[in-house]
Amino acid sequence: xxxxxxxxxxxxxxxxxxxxxxxxxxxxxxxxxxxxxxxxxxxxxxxxxxxxxxxxxxxxxxxxxxxxxxxxxxxxxxxxxxxxxxxxxxxxxxxxxxxxxxxxxxxxxxxxxxxxxxxxxxxxxxxxxx
Amino acid sequence: xxxxxxxxxxxxxxxxxxxxxxxxxxxxxxxxxxxxxxxxxxxxxxxxxxxxxxxxxxxxxxxxxxxxxxxxxxxxxxxxxxxxxxxxxxxxxxxxxxxxxxxxxxxxxxxxxxxxxxxxxxxxxxxxxxxxxxxxxxxxxxxxxxxxxxxxxxxxxxxxxxxxxxxxxxxxxxxxxxxxxxxxxx
Numbered sequence: 147x148x149x150x151x152x153x154x155x156x157x158x159x160x161x162x163x164x165x166x167x168x169x170x171x172x173x174x175x176x177x178x179x180x181x182x183x184x185x186x187x188x189x190x191x192x193x194x195x196x197x198x199x200x201x202x203x204x205x206x207x208x209x210x211x212x213x214x215x216x217x218x219x220x221x222x223x224x225x226x227x228x229x230x231x232x233x234x235x236x237x238x239x240x241x242x243x244x245x246x247x248x249x250x251x252x253x254x255x256x257x258x259x260x261x262x263x264x265x266x267x268x269x270x271x272x273x274x275x276x
Numbered sequence: 277x278x279x280x281x282x283x284x285x286x287x288x289x290x291x292x293x294x295x296x297x298x299x300x301x302x303x304x305x306x307x308x309x310x311x312x313x314x315x316x317x318x319x320x321x322x323x324x325x326x327x328x329x330x331x332x333x334x335x336x337x338x339x340x341x342x343x344x345x346x347x348x349x350x351x352x353x354x355x356x357x358x359x360x361x362x363x364x365x366x367x368x369x370x371x372x373x374x375x376x377x378x379x380x381x382x383x384x385x386x387x388x389x390x391x392x393x394x395x396x397x398x399x400x401x402x403x404x405x406x407x408x409x410x411x412x413x414x415x416x417x418x419x420x421x422x423x424x425x426x427x428x429x430x431x432x433x434x435x436x437x438x439x440x441x442x443x444x445x446x447x448x449x450x451x452x453x454x455x456x457x458x459x460x461x462x
Contacts, residue, residue, distance in 0.1 A: 155305075166452040177328040256451040257310055264278075264308035264408035271410050 151270045154206045158263040161204065164197045165219070165256035172249045176242075184241065187234040190248060194227045201259070212265035219258035226251035278431040281415065282349050283403045283424040284396055288316055291401035292459050294424050298405055298415070299453040306414040310406040311449025313342055317396045326456050341448025345404060348434050349395060349427050395427055406431070406449055 168190065175186035201220050207213050226248045233244025283298075285291040291314050302309040314326045325342050396402045403424075409415060412428065419426050 169451055173328055253451060260308060260310045260451065261278075261408070264310075267305060267308055268408065268410060 147270045150206060155263065155266050157204055157206065158259065158266060161197065161200050162256065162259045162263055164200060165252070165259050168193045168197060169252045169256050172245065172252055176245050176249055184234045187230045187244065187248065190230045191227055191234065194223050194230065198223050207262065207266065209265050209269045212262040215258040215262035215265065219255040222251045222255035222258065226255065278408050279428050280345060280349065280431060280434060281405050281407060282346065282395055282427045283419045285401050285424050288401045288459065290423055291403050292455060294403045294419060294422050295453060297418050297422060298403065301414055301418060308408040311451050312403060312405045312453065313449050314401060314403055315342060315346065315396065316401045317398055319398050321398055342404060346395065349429055404449065
């Protein structure tokens with residue numbers, strides 16, 4: 147594996163960790179006894195923005211399939227941010243619906259980042275042994 | 277290869293060791309784990325999925341997905357019963373898959389029930405996971421060391437099952453190593 151490939155994979159691992167953290171924070175908020183609060187979604191918006199910036203700077207990803215997954219992940223994060231923004235200004239059922247939609251988009255974005263990592267690992271791996 | 281796997285263990289504590297081992301294989305770069313969940317089958321045949329305390333809507337989504345996936349791992353007939361059983365959930369803590377399955381015809385239901393039971397027998401637990409793996413040896417070897425039995429189907433194979441196509445979505449598996457407080461130790 148080249149130095150570039152190692153760096154790219156490390157960047158993707160960090161991005162995936164951020165996406166996992168985002169999903170964890172959201173699902174904790176959604177599952178808390180008090181229910182999700184507007185403040186939870188404001189914090190989520192900040193995390194989402196930071197993750198989007200990280201993904202946009204992942205220009206070193208060379209594998210075409212991985213790049214496609216990252217593009218999809220960005221689209222899901224943009225949708226997540228819109229839902230979070232709406233939820234942060236809402237209460238009651240609208241707030242809880244926004245949390246659910248934000249959670250779903252965050253989960254799919256985590257999936258795409260994970261699949262991008264798998265594609266990069268596959269591209270740099272020795273050929274299949276079985 | 278992009279696969280769904282079920283690793284069956286004799287008890288819950290071993291299942292959580294298996295869950296941890298899967299994420300360790302990810303950390304070492306041997307495989308990439310996209311999502312995981314742990315399922316138990318009671319002595320009375322009911323399935324319980326370990327989830328965070330969550331709303332009934334989210335619990336139902338988890339149950340439908342896991343139910344369909346377990347059924348699909350058992351075979352084509354299993355997917356129908358698995359999804360139907362998953363839809364019967366109501367619990368807030370832990371999603372139970374033991375509801376009535378009105379949408380499936382009796383013959384299919386009985387056959388699928390038998391097939392699913394062959395994977396996770398009463399009293400056993402399983403780790404369900406979606407993984408990318410270049411070769412199957414790392415997972416098979418590590419899980420065998422821990423006493424687990426691995427069942428595996430490719431994602432593309434599952435997509436070909438008509439009953440399952442609506443359920444090949446990642447939303448019901450945790451994208452990180454989720455261990456409920458009851459099993460995470462002191």
